[in-house]
């Protein structure tokens with residue numbers, strides 16, 4: 001069963017469990033430690049009974065693509081806990097929630113920042129990479145994102161020269 005929850009309404013024990021998974025997966029990575037990240041607006045849970053078998057977060061944000069304002073669903077902390085991996089849970093979760101992203105949140109694009117190794121996985125789900133210069137905010141000022149950025153479009157793919165996340169990254 002897929003459960004869509006505003007992040008602010010997640011029960012404390014669930015938020016703690018997800019934070020433990022997130023910390024275990026990404027907490028040791030220097031760029032993760034050194035960066036100020038956006039807070040999620042939504043958490044999307046895939047549950048088998050009471051057990052969370054896959055999840056991710058969404059940040060709703062108006063960004064600039066070549067100076068034009070667009071609404072995006074920023075996707076982050078995509079995790080299937082180790083015991084449940086390789087069974088298609090994440091694929092199903094991402095596929096089954098595209099209508100929430102585009103129809104209910106009324107976004108123009110979904111956008112994620114990811115490691116090289118994960119690109120083929122997201123490409124299989126219809127995402128594409130863009131060569132855009134990507135800028136984001138940090139307490140120390142405006143920065144340029146050095147790694148990959150991927151988009152998912154409801155209609156045709158776009159290739160903006162610059163993207164400004166208009167805030168902290170995710």
Ligand SMILES: CC(C)(COP(=O)(O)OP(=O)(O)OC[C@H]1O[C@@H](n2cnc3c(N)ncnc32)[C@H](O)[C@@H]1OP(=O)(O)O)[C@@H](O)C(=O)NCCC(=O)NCCS
Pocket residue numbers: 025054077078079080081084085086087088089090091092113114115117118121
């Ligand atoms: C990536 C992840 C969410 C996939 O969840 P899942 O439920 O096992 O995904 P699915 O069963 O739908 O698909 C599995 C596919 O994911 C891809 N994949 C998983 N981990 C990968 C990795 N480290 N590098 C490259 N591809 C990977 C593979 O294509 C895999 O297919 P295979 O099982 O045939 O090898 C899960 O492995 C995970 O939580 N990893 C650690 C956190 C992470 O890296 N998240 C992604 C951040 S962008």
